[in-house]
């Protein structure tokens with residue numbers, strides 16, 4: 001008998017994301033919003049290990065509070081495995097172990113990263129050999145942010161966010177993330193934006209007919225210029241997230257007064273992302289935020305998408 005069993009699983013890491021720009025169009029008849037976004041994958045990773053099994057099972061741990069993560073069929077990672085099996089005719093199962101670093105319900109796409117990681121991992125474990133185009137198509141069926149988690153880097157997303165084009169981005173951007181112990185549900189934030197636009201059209205710009213990423217954002221990314229990017233950061237969901245969670249506004253102001261070039265709500269929130277000019281400034285800001293009692297994590301972007309390690 002050997003004491004060390006051979007590892008027969010597949011391990012994949014997939015990143016969380018920040019939307020450095022997010023313009024949201026009007027609510028459509030199908031209940032969705034057309035949007036235009038610039039995603040950047042950042043160095044907070046979901047670590048996913050899959051091993052052969054007859055059934056589909058899941059265990060979730062992590063450096064973040066995982067108590068809000070369902071372990072049944074509502075989990076996007078399990079849904080990803082079952083979708084891949086159904087589409088390829090694979091008749092076995094899989095055990096999925098997820099170690100989360102991305103805050104849950106934080107607007108940073110952690111569940112989407114898990115789903116992307118599972119697609120890549122199970123495709124390798126089961127030998128189903130899908131092309132990246134086929135994986136992308138399955139990813140888009142699971143959720144609008146899943147294709148980006150597969151690709152990583154910096155990209156422009158249109159449609160529901162899943163129609164992706166890579167964006168030219170030079171260098172490395174330094175960010176400080178302030179997670180929040182209480183998540184926000186994405187549909188409630190979109191609902192608040194729709195209500196706000198209808199009831200207070202004077203306070204908030206009308207929904208654009210065809211959302212588009214500002215040229216200034218593309219220019220700043222191409223130049224690798226943090227100051228330029230800071231001036232161009234924008235998130236149409238921010239006003240709605242702040243109406244639901246007014247406490248976040250104070251933290252945004254605190255970060256901006258203490259060394260951040262700019263801060264914004266990440267996606268539907270409530271995680272906040274502060275852009276710093278240098279790694280040193282980011283470390284300083286992280287310490288200042290921690291001294292003021294906030295959890296703060298220094299990350300950088302862009303980083304790679306879901307990848308076997």
Ligand code: ATP
Pocket residue numbers: 068069070074075076077103104105106107108109110111112114115145183184186267268269
């Ligand atoms: P969204 O992709 O909707 O913007 P988010 O990035 O704000 O979401 P996630 O952590 O991805 O946040 O999850 C949002 C919700 O989805 C959670 O509250 C949880 O109920 C559910 N969920 C399903 N699968 C997962 C998963 N693998 N990890 C985390 N949450 C999951």
